[in-house]
Amino acid sequence: MSGYTTSRAFLEALAEAGVRYVFANLGSDHPGLVEAYARARAEDGADALPELVICPHESVAMSAAHSYAQLTGVPQAVVVHVDCGTQNIGGMLHNAAKGRVGVLLYAGASPFTQEGELLGSRNEFIQWIQDVHDQRGIVRGYTKYDNEIRTGHNVKQLVHRALQLARSEPAGPVYLVGPREVMEAEVPEQHADPALFSPVAPAALAPGVVERIAEALAGARNPVVVTSYLGRDPHAVPALVELCESLALPVIESVPMHLNFPADHPLHWGYQWNAQQANPLLEAADVVLVLGSDVPWIPTQNRPSAGARLFVVDIDPVKEQMPLWHVPAECFARADLGTAVAQLRERARELADPDVVAGRAETAAAEHERQLSELAGREHPDGEVITPEYLVACVREVIDDDTLVLTEAITNYQVVNEHLRRTRPGSLLGSGGGSLGWSAGAAIGAKLAAPDRTVVSLVGDGSYLFGVPSSAQWVARRYGTPSLTVIFDNQGWKAPKQSTLGVHPDGVAAERDDFNVSFAPEADLPGIAEAAGGAWGRTVRVASELKGVLVEALDVVRSGRSAVVSVHVPAV
Structure with a gap:
């Protein structure tokens, strides 16, 4: 018994291809991976494998891999649990697909034996329930490539091919599945040259x-x-x-x-x-x-x-x-x-x-100057009421050109762009898709990719809650990736209201202001981050306090602790 398995070869292939992190939500389909990591640590060989980053929610894992690849150009890996974990990353998979970002997604598959014929055979009730007709079909509308690992003898070829496709433009996510028996199987030590799987060269105009x-x-x-x-x-x-x-x-x-x-x-x-x-x-x-x-x-x-x-x-x-x-x-x-x-x-x-x-x-x-003058006239609070324009202007004043800003402010997307006025390429990122909650995990991936840069996320209150902040803040604390989250807290979902008004401007919903979008009673949004991740949190309701709180929050982040500032803007 050599202890060299398909799982070990799979992880080696990821590292050989430049994957530094495996963002993982582990399950009963992953004993082979868990054992491979443990054996590597016991033999002082852990440096040959990507670092395992445990994420209690799959969307956080997917978003972290997404933003890391955006900043570095190198796809990272996400490990999830069979069909259930695959479905849990659905929205963030959409973002990677629409944003043209390479990510390698791996899920186990329910064991294909049930009488103990092979190591890894079914031994838990859930493995019958999670045996579905077409697990790969769950993601096929969003991936460039999907395949099943059927043997460890060519697992490195499959990994390198998948990443070659993930990196070739238009870039995008790829999906591999591996039954437990296959991932547990011992194989001869595997070799493959990642240099022979380079992405397609850039195309030029005729x-x-x-x-x-x-x-x-x-x-x-x-x-x-x-x-x-x-x-x-x-x-x-x-x-x-x-x-x-x-x-x-x-x-x-x-x-x-x-x-x-x-x-x-x-x-x-x-x-x-x-x-x-x-x-x-x-x-x-x-x-x-x-x-x-x-x-x-x-x-x-x-x-x-x-x-x-x-x-x-x-x-x-x-x-x-x-x-x-x-x-x-x-x-x-x-x-x-x-x-x-x-x-x-x-x-x-x-x-x-x-x-x-x-x-x-x-x-x-002349037109550019006219626009700037018009925008500058909006950057004032309405008495003590904090407008979105004033909030962004305050953020602009307290950050520097090197700060990496993640934008997921949805109905304030345009306000962020207009009033933040970023000038450095690569200093402003969005998800590229339409599924909310990306920024919570993306801040983790961004900080891992650029540890010397300050990361600031500008999000709506809905986006913040979609991001599973309890999970994201815990991951940020465990792996030392502090960031500042600034929430445009309008106490509800403004986007559905705007969409309804766009179709029914004189409808009953408009007449009665009946849109079902309120978040009352108010949640303690910073409190979630404090409880789950030990973050520093504040809620700001008046304009005169805003700048001071933002400066204090940035000081906290630069000292190594995450901060969340919920800013009350006019209610939806």
């Missing part, structure tokens, strides 16, 4: 496409760039700045989940989310270049004019996983965004007319 787009931009009267996630690659942001400066191209960020363009740049033309009115800047454009966006505009509300020429450049230009999607573009091109922008930049410099560029730059800068 020369003819570069020429077509560059000529359209150079010859336009009012060109505009629209982007949502070019900033997934922080190195692409400076290249976009150079492209835009070469032709004086203004930039609009549509539902951004990353910093795509410095907010203080004179060519930055603001943000659009769910505004129910037209964007006059987009309407006036005669050429629109969409660089990485799933929702560049909402067709019924703020689309470009019918005569505008539209071009789409994206790692996923026709949104193959979205059943209903269309932009009436004359050209769709698949390319790595940083590579494409660099190509366009070089050709644009050759085509640029200095007089035209100077005139457009002056007009764009």
Whole structure:
């Protein structure tokens, strides 16, 4: 008996591929993994395996792996319990899929023997109940790849292939399952070279496409760039700045989940989310270049004019996983965004007319200054009432450029972007998807990925509760990943109310203010974090106390302890 099992080979393969952390919620399907870790520690070989991070809730594990990969570009692993644990990460799996983030998700499977024929055979009642027809089918709509580990003899190949697919653009989650008997089985020591499983190399634009787009931009009267996630690659942001400066191209960020363009740049033309009115800047454009966006505009509300020429450049230009999607573009091109922008930049410099560029730059800068002036006028409390704009302005004042901000403020997404005004690529992250609760675990993964940076999460009260804060705060305490959570506490769900008003502005719900969205009676939101994770907590109800509390909270976080500040803003 060598003690070298499929489980040991599986964990070795993860480490060989650069996986530093396994975020785990363990169950009866994982004895092989538990034993492999214990044996490695007993033999002083634990450094050869990824560090195990225990997460009492699966969504926390998935979100932590998600944000770690966002910051480093290296997928991490999540281990969950058969079908039940797989279903428990559903919302966060959606976020990783829609945010194009590589994560390797592993779940055990119920043992396939029941008479003791093999080590790991069924010995608990739950293993009959958790034996489902198609466990892999639970996640198939959200993963790039799924497979079953059937033998330890090729487990390293499966792991490296899965991670190769997870890292290849468009990146995304992958899923492996392993029956208990297989993961317990002894095998010869396994070897595989991860260098032979590199992700697909970045794709470039064809020369003819570069020429077509560059000529359209150079010859336009009012060109505009629209982007949502070019900033997934922080190195692409400076290249976009150079492209835009070469032709004086203004930039609009549509539902951004990353910093795509410095907010203080004179060519930055603001943000659009769910505004129910037209964007006059987009309407006036005669050429629109969409660089990485799933929702560049909402067709019924703020689309470009019918005569505008539209071009789409994206790692996923026709949104193959979205059943209903269309932009009436004359050209769709698949390319790595940083590579494409660099190509366009070089050709644009050759085509640029200095007089035209100077005139457009002056007009764009004037619009940028107008927007800044208008926003500054909103950054005041209403007496002692804390407005969302004032709250974000206070956060902006107390953090520095190096602070990593996670945004999950939902109905205040636009307020956060407009008033936080981040300028450093990679300093602002969102989930990329639509399932709430991401930031709680994401703060853990972000701090593990960037231990020297201060992590601040801006969340709604609903998002905070969705994040299972009791679990997240406990994990943060155990693994030394302190962060500051600032809650926009409007005492309810504002998003469903806004959606109802958007469809039924004069309905009975509006007439009677009957939306079923109140969180009364009020919960002690910081108290949850204090009880579960030993966090420092405060609730702020008046504007005059806000800045002082935020400064104190940041001092606490920098000393090594998490802090949660719940800020009362106008009620929903």
